[in-house]
Amino acid sequence: MSAPASGGRPGRRLLVEADGGSRGNPGPAGYGALVRDALTGEVLAEVAESIGTATNNVAEYRGLIAGLGAAAAVDPSARVQVRMDSKLVVEQMSGRWKIKHPDLVPLALRAREAAAGLGSVEYTWIPRERNAHADRLANEAMDAAARGEQWSRGTGGASRGTAAPPEEEDGPAEAPAWSSAATTPTVTLLLRHGETALSVEKRFAGTGDFPLTGNGAAQAEAAARALRGQGIDAIVTSPLSRCRDTAAAVAAATGAPVRVEEGLRETDFGDWEGLTFAEVGERWPGELKAWLADPSAAPPNGESFTATARRVRTALDKIKVRHRHRKVLVVTHVTPIKLLVVSALGAPMRAMYRMQLDVASLTRIDWYDDGPATLRSFNDVHHL
Numbered sequence: 001m002s003a004p005a006s007g008g009r010p011g012r013r014l015l016v017e018a019d020g021g022s023r024g025n026p027g028p029a030g031y032g033a034l035v036r037d038a039l040t041g042e043v044l045a046e047v048a049e050s051i052g053t054a055t056n057n058v059a060e061y062r063g064l065i066a067g068l069g070a071a072a073a074v075d076p077s078a079r080v081q082v083r084m085d086s087k088l089v090v091e092q093m094s095g096r097w098k099i100k101h102p103d104l105v106p107l108a109l110r111a112r113e114a115a116a117g118l119g120s121v122e123y124t125w126i127p128r129e130r131n132a133h134a135d136r137l138a139n140e141a142m143d144a145a146a147r148g149e150q151w152s153r154g155t156g157g158a159s160r161g162t163a164a165p166p167e168e169e170d171g172p173a174e175a176p177a178w179s180s181a182a183t184t185p186t187v188t189l190l191l192r193h194g195e196t197a198l199s200v201e202k203r204f205a206g207t208g209d210f211p212l213t214g215n216g217a218a219q220a221e222a223a224a225r226a227l228r229g230q231g232i233d234a235i236v237t238s239p240l241s242r243c244r245d246t247a248a249a250v251a252a253a254t255g256a257p258v259r260v261e262e263g264l265r266e267t268d269f270g271d272w273e274g275l276t277f278a279e280v281g282e283r284w285p286g287e288l289k290a291w292l293a294d295p296s297a298a299p300p301n302g303e304s305f306t307a308t309a310r311r312v313r314t315a316l317d318k319i320k321v322r323h324r325h326r327k328v329l330v331v332t333h334v335t336p337i338k339l340l341v342v343s344a345l346g347a348p349m350r351a352m353y354r355m356q357l358d359v360a361s362l363t364r365i366d367w368y369d370d371g372p373a374t375l376r377s378f379n380d381v382h383h384l
Contacts, residue, residue, distance in 0.1 A: 013038035014078040016067040019085065019134035020059030023142055029054035030141020030151075032134045033067030035074055038081065045070040048137040048153040050145035060086040061107035063138065064093070068114035068121070077119045085128040085135075094123045102310050106317030113321060185366035185374070186320050187327040189232070190337045191250070193242040194219035195359045203276050206269035206302070209241050219360035219384055220246040224253035226362075226383035232256045233326040236319055238264040238333060246360070247331040256329065263315030266333035270302025295349040305335065305349060312336045313343065320367055337363055344373035360384055 015038050020031035032048040047066045051059060064082065071080050084090055091097035092108060093115075099108050115121040128135065137153065144151030194216030198205040212220065227250050235258045237247035244260070251258045272280045280299075281288050290297045298304040315336075319328055338352040344365045345351070357363075357379050364376040 012075045012078045014044070014071050014074060014080050016064075016071050016080055016082045017084070017131055017134040018060070018063035018067040018082065019131055019138040020061070020063035021056050021138055021142060022054055022059055023146055026053050026055045028052070028142055028145035029056075029059040030138055030143075030145050031059050031063030031066060032137020032139075032141055032153075033063045033070060034133055034137065035067065035070045043133075044074050046137060046153055048141045048151075050141045050149060050151040052145060055103070057086075057088060057101070058103055058107065059138070060084065060089050061104060061111060063134065064089055065107065065111050065114055067134075068111060068118065072114065072117055076117060079119045080115075080121045082121060082123045083126045083131065084123070085126055085131045087125055090123045090125045102314045106314055106321060109318060109321050184325045185368050186324055188316075188319065188340070188365050188367065189227070189230075189327065189329045190340060190363040190365065191223055191227075191246065191329060191331045192334060192337060192357055192359055192361050193238075193240075193246045193331060194223075196242050198274065199359050201276065203274055204269040204272045204280070206266045206273050207240070208273050212242050212245050216242070216359065217245070217249070220249040222383045223360050223362065224249040227329065228253045230254075231327055232329050234259065234323050235329045235331065236261050236264065236315075236323075237331040238266070238336075240265055240333075243331045243333070247329070250329060250331070254329075261315050261318065263311040263318075264330065264332040264336055267305065267308045267335045268303035270299040272299045272302065292353070305339070305352070308335055309339045309343075309349070312339050316340060316343075316367075324369075340365060341375060341378065344375050355379075358384075 015036040016033060017036070018031070018033035020029070022029035028050070029052065030048065030050040034043055035045040036043055047070050049066065051062055064084065067082065068080070071078055088097065092099050092104070093111060099105055140153070141151060194212045196205060196210040196216055197213055198210050200213070223246070232254050233256060235247050235251055235256045237243045237258060237260055239260050239262055247258050250256070284300065287300060291299060295305040298307070319330065334357050337357055338355050341355065341363065342349060342352055358381050360381070362380040363378045366374045366376055
């Protein structure tokens with residue numbers, strides 16, 4: 001039950017055994033992985049980590065990614081056989097099963113990128129009893145997560161654990177912004193598109209393709225001038241024309257390549273599209289009240305903020321994989337930007353109702369590999 005994942009050049013033969021799990025699914029979660037010499041069976045590296053609250057499948061993918069990284073540290077030209085007792089991960093990474101859950105898509109992308117850096121990788125399912133070493137490491141990590149500890153085991157076998165900070169409403173708190181992160185961040189400059197006729201009249205503008213006004217085009221040019229010389233490596237934009245046209249202006253000024261990301265489109269406001277807040281309140285008073293009180297509530301025939309948050313987070317994960325440690329301009333809409341700020345701050349979803357975000361404004365968030373994110377600026381309109 002194996003399939004090649006990346007084409008190969010000759011190199012050392014290594015085995016990666018990986019596992020992950022959670023107590024509650026989702027619940028306190030962790031992963032474990034090790035690297036063996038395929039000929040001697042000698043354990044060359046071990047990695048394990050508690051990852052807070054997650055599902056079994058997320059933890060298993062995290063274990064795979066860590067195992068591939070450990071193999072690359074041993075020998076980047078190695079021919080690797082991955083052995084896991086997760087049928088789902090093995091079949092998805094072998095290309096036989098489709099990846100349907102949005103939380104797994106960016107993890108699979110990270111795993112494929114890690115595999116592409118090795119000589120060759122193939123995936124084999126093994127029963128749990130033959131994956132006992134990785135299972136033991138994963139259980140140590142889950143035990144630490146259940147105790148509320150941030151814990152990891154490195155390749156030398158040393159462990160570290162600290163009490164986790166208190167939990168916020170939407171999940172575990174991360175390190176404060178003044179703490180020193182151990183990695184170079186992936187920088188996202190979040191640019192809201194320029195003015196449209198609907199933004200002038202403060203109407204709901206979701207997935208409808210409303211063009212920039214003349215003033216909106218001038219705002220895009222002003223943002224482009226401000227961003228020239230800022231070292232932007234790439235531009236990622238919503239598919240809607242008001243964002244694509246704003247992105248094109250910046251691309252012309254900076255020379256950065258542009259890629260469209262479907263997950264960055266605005267929330268679908270359904271039957272409320274094109275209406276003012278007052279008009280919606282007159283026609284759907286109950287639905288509007290529920291929508292304002294609960295992010296999981298959707299407008300009639302529309303999309304909830306909770307659903308938007310899932311696809312925006314997936315889009316962010318793709319950006320962090322494709323443009324790791326680089327500076328990326330993200331051209332998008334009010335809701336995706338506010339949701340990314342909420343995510344960076346670890347704030348409750350209701351915090352987005354208290355944010356003012358102007359057209360053509362810039363917001364900067366730095367995302368670090370070792371956990372914390374830093375909001376560097378918000379709703380910057382100095383260029384307008």
